[in-house]
Amino acid sequence: xxxxxxxxxxxxxxxxxxxxxxxxxxxxxxxxxxxxxxxxxxxxxxxxxxxxxxxxxxxxxxxxxxxxxxxxxxxxxxxxxxxxxxxxxxxxxxxxxxxxxxxxxxxxxxxxxxxxxxxxxxxxxxxxxxxxxxxxxxxxxxxxxxxxxxxxxxxxxxxxxxxxxxxxxxxxxxxxxxxxxxxxxxxxxxxxxxxxxxxxxxxxxxxxxxxxxxxxxxxxxxxxxxxxxxxxxxxxxxxxxxxxxxxxxxxxxxxxxxxxxxxxxxxxxxxxxxxxxxxxxxxxxxxxxxxxxxxxxxxxxxxxxxxxxxxxxxxxxxxxxxxxxxxxxxxxxxxxxxxxxxxxxxxxxxxxxxxxxxxxxxxxxxxxxxxxxxxxxxxxxxxxxxxxxxxxxxxxxxxxxxxxxxx
Amino acid sequence: xxxxxxxxxxxxxxxxxxxxxxxxxxxxxxxxxxxxxxxxxxxxxxxxxxxxxxxxxxxxxxxxxxxxxxxxxxxxxxxxxxxxxxxxxxxxxxxxxxxxxxxxxxxxxxxxxxxxxxx
Numbered sequence: 001x002x003x004x005x006x007x008x009x010x011x012x013x014x015x016x017x018x019x020x021x022x023x024x025x026x027x028x029x030x031x032x033x034x035x036x037x038x039x040x041x042x043x044x045x046x047x048x049x050x051x052x053x054x055x056x057x058x059x060x061x062x063x064x065x066x067x068x069x070x071x072x073x074x075x076x077x078x079x080x081x082x083x084x085x086x087x088x089x090x091x092x093x094x095x096x097x098x099x100x101x102x103x104x105x106x107x108x109x110x111x112x113x114x115x116x117x118x119x120x121x122x123x124x125x126x127x128x129x130x131x132x133x134x135x136x137x138x139x140x141x142x143x144x145x146x147x148x149x150x151x152x153x154x155x156x157x158x159x160x161x162x163x164x165x166x167x168x169x170x171x172x173x174x175x176x177x178x179x180x181x182x183x184x185x186x187x188x189x190x191x192x193x194x195x196x197x198x199x200x201x202x203x204x205x206x207x208x209x210x211x212x213x214x215x216x217x218x219x220x221x222x223x224x225x226x227x228x229x230x231x232x233x234x235x236x237x238x239x240x241x242x243x244x245x246x247x248x249x250x251x252x253x254x255x256x257x258x259x260x261x262x263x264x265x266x267x268x269x270x271x272x273x274x275x276x277x278x279x280x281x282x283x284x285x286x287x288x289x290x291x292x293x294x295x296x297x298x299x300x301x302x303x304x305x306x307x308x309x310x311x312x313x314x315x316x317x318x319x320x321x322x323x324x325x326x327x328x329x330x331x332x333x334x335x336x337x338x339x340x341x342x343x344x345x346x347x348x349x350x351x352x353x354x355x356x357x358x359x360x361x362x363x364x365x366x367x368x369x370x371x372x373x374x375x376x377x378x379x380x381x382x383x384x385x386x387x388x389x390x391x392x393x394x395x396x397x398x399x400x401x402x403x404x405x406x407x
Numbered sequence: 408x409x410x411x412x413x414x415x416x417x418x419x420x421x422x423x424x425x426x427x428x429x430x431x432x433x434x435x436x437x438x439x440x441x442x443x444x445x446x447x448x449x450x451x452x453x454x455x456x457x458x459x460x461x462x463x464x465x466x467x468x469x470x471x472x473x474x475x476x477x478x479x480x481x482x483x484x485x486x487x488x489x490x491x492x493x494x495x496x497x498x499x500x501x502x503x504x505x506x507x508x509x510x511x512x513x514x515x516x517x518x519x520x521x522x523x524x525x526x
Contacts, residue, residue, distance in 0.1 A: 166497045166519040167495065167496045168496070174502075177498065
């Protein structure tokens with residue numbers, strides 16, 4: 001059993017590289033995925049007896065290529081396929097130079113960009129990323145999205161079919177669209193992280209999707225070392241992750257100011273600060289960079305020392321870059337600290353129409369009203385927030401706000 | 408690889424879809440001429456359509472041909488023309504579709520044309 005776990009983890013490290021090389025050679029994601037999967041099954045069958053090969057990636061790739069050759073030979077052979085088979089045979093012949101799976105930057109990026117193509121729906125992008133880029137089983141991916149395995153399998157098949165039939169490119173995006181396409185990948189990773197947060201709240205998630213999102217952010221940051229926003233995204237996720245344990249107890253959520261900061265994972269915070277510094281050297285003002293900068297100002301040992309002036313300024317920059325009601329809501333919280341709760345309430349009022357069903361809007365409003373001495377209104381706001389969330393811990397937190405304030 | 412670029416636009420909006428007799432018609436046509444010149448090499452076909460008021464919908468049921476005045480479906484934006492783009496990838500097709508003048512005011516739907524002869 002121990003050996004099997006070891007083998008599985010050695011193999012798992014090679015998944016992205018093997019599948020991305022094979023996809024690039026076959027120009028067919030579905031076939032490449034199937035052959036990679038078969039190679040992994042063979043590894044798990046054979047390695048316990050034969051031992052883990054010296055270069056597991058090369059072993060897996062060779063087995064997957066042989067599988068592809070057999071499959072293509074058996075299928076009706078068109079001219080294009082004959083050429084693919086010839087190239088594959090060349091690549092596995094003893095004369096061919098050994099496969100170096102350590103240097104496959106472009107192929108891995110191509111796979112990520114194909115799975116996060118804006119022509120695919122967001123839910124399809126996230127499913128493909130988990131299955132194809134990160135190599136999770138369809139069953140695990142289904143769990144993460146709280147759908148049946150059959151539904152998820154269907155979603156993956158449709159996604160791969162669209163990639164093939166509409167010829168979503170399996171090569172690098174043109175420079176003209178690279179920034180936009182990278183932003184799509186960033187947004188998929190960020191949403192994946194949040195998906196982990198959401199499904200984690202249901203107490204039955206066997207897969208840590210948030211960790212998978214961080215793993216992907218790390219991979220992307222290593223493949224795109226010159227991207228300021230990719231580093232900033234990774235920094236932001238690490239900062240949120242560092243506080244995740246302190247953010248909630250078994251029963252309730254804990255506000256930033258009240259969290260036990262000894263529970264924070266300081267090595268992650270240090271790593272994030274370093275990434276943020278590097279990001280700032282590469283460029284300034286990206287959305288993830290602004291958010292990471294704000295998060296990093298919160299990540300200090302003494303909450304009393306929080307630099308709210310700087311945070312408020314950064315929220316203003318964020319509003320200039322991407323004006324959304326939620327960003328403005330967070331800005332109000334900073335204004336309450338730099339100016340007064342009364343001033344924050346003035347800025348908050350116009351957001352109510354857009355955020356009328358958002359429990360966090362009403363809990364923030366309740367908090368600001370309470371600090372402004374408007375206790376009756378505060379209670380009403382907390383009660384409205386209570387009616388808008390089904391999450392048990394959020395509810396416990398809101399009830400506690402009402403009792404604590406004797407409202 | 409062939410893609411159909413189906414151009415949808417609000418035909419009742421005369422700023423977006425000017426009458427041939429109006430002054431705005433010339434500049435709109437010039438936009439399409441420029442588009443054709445830029446991407447001509449990758450355009451296999453392309454035609455404008457008359458407004459949906461000219462449409463006749465045809466259905467055959469039990470061997471009987473039924474004709475109805477008007478388009479198949481009433482929608483906010485109507486099919487007003489199309490191109491067949493011949494290029495290698497969806498990214499290329501999207502880039503070309505984005506240059507169609509009505510993409511700026513309406514919607515261009517890009518759909519791959521299946522190739523049943525390819526293995």
